[in-house]
Amino acid sequence: MSESHAAPDQQIFIVDDDEALRDSLVWMLESSGYRVAAFDSAEAFLAAWSDLMAGCLVLDVRMPGMSGLELFEELGRRRCTLPVIFITGHGDVPMAVAALKKGAADFIEKPFADRDMLRLVAQCLEQERASRGKRRQEADTARRLEHLTQREREVLDLIIAGKLNKQIADVLGISIKTVEVHRARVMEKMGAHSLAELVQHVVTVEPAAPTR
Incomplete structure (x- = not known):
C-alpha cells in the first residue's frame, strides 16, 4: 500500500x-x-x-x-x-x-x-x-487590517488602486515623505515583503477595496 x-x-x-x-x-x-x-x-x-x-x-x-x-x-x-x-x-x-x-x-x-x-x-x-491554509491567511490578513490607523488604511486603499506615492500625497494633502513613512508601516503591519504580496493578500479578503 x-x-x-x-x-x-x-x-x-x-x-x-x-x-x-x-x-x-x-x-x-x-x-x-x-x-x-x-x-x-x-x-x-x-x-x-x-x-x-x-x-x-x-x-x-x-x-x-x-x-x-x-x-x-x-x-x-x-x-x-x-x-x-x-x-x-x-x-x-x-x-x-x-x-x-x-x-x-x-x-x-x-x-x-x-x-x-x-x-x-x-x-x-x-x-x-x-x-x-487559505482561510488562515485570510483571517490573518483581516486581523492585520484592523490594526491599521485610519491614515494607514487610506494609504493602503490608494496603493491597492495603483496610485504612486506622489499621487497619494496629492490626494491626501500630505508630503511624499509622510506617504513613504505610512507605506513602510503598512507593509510592516501587513507582514508583506513586496507590493505584489500586499495587494494579493488584501484583494483576497476585500476584492472590492475602495478606490479614489
Whole structure:
C-alpha cells in the first residue's frame, strides 16, 4: 500500500450502512497510514460532527433513514468544509452528478479499485489542506487590517488602486515623505515583503477595496 498523504490532524470519515464495505474501506485506508473513523449512518456521523474536523468524508449516496445526499445538504447548511467523495451504485450516477454541481469533491462507482479510492482521498486531503491554509491567511490578513490607523488604511486603499506615492500625497494633502513613512508601516503591519504580496493578500479578503 502507498504511504498516507494526510497531515497529522487529518482523518478520513466513512459513512456507509454496508458493514462489509465499511470494514473493507477502513482496513484499506488504515493500511495506507490514514487515521479513519467509520459510521453506519448519516445520523451517527451528524451526531459526532464538529466544525473542527479536518480531512475528508467518504459518503454512500443511498442509506436507510437520512440519505448521503441529505447529509451532504445538511453539512452544507452547517458550513462544513470537509471535501466529500460519494460512493454510488450504477443507478445513482445522476444523483452524484447533481451533488458535484452542489460542491461535492467527486464520486466513485461500486465496485471500485483500491488505487482509485486512494487517489481520490489523496486529492481531497490536498484540497482540504490548501483550503484551510487559505482561510488562515485570510483571517490573518483581516486581523492585520484592523490594526491599521485610519491614515494607514487610506494609504493602503490608494496603493491597492495603483496610485504612486506622489499621487497619494496629492490626494491626501500630505508630503511624499509622510506617504513613504505610512507605506513602510503598512507593509510592516501587513507582514508583506513586496507590493505584489500586499495587494494579493488584501484583494483576497476585500476584492472590492475602495478606490479614489
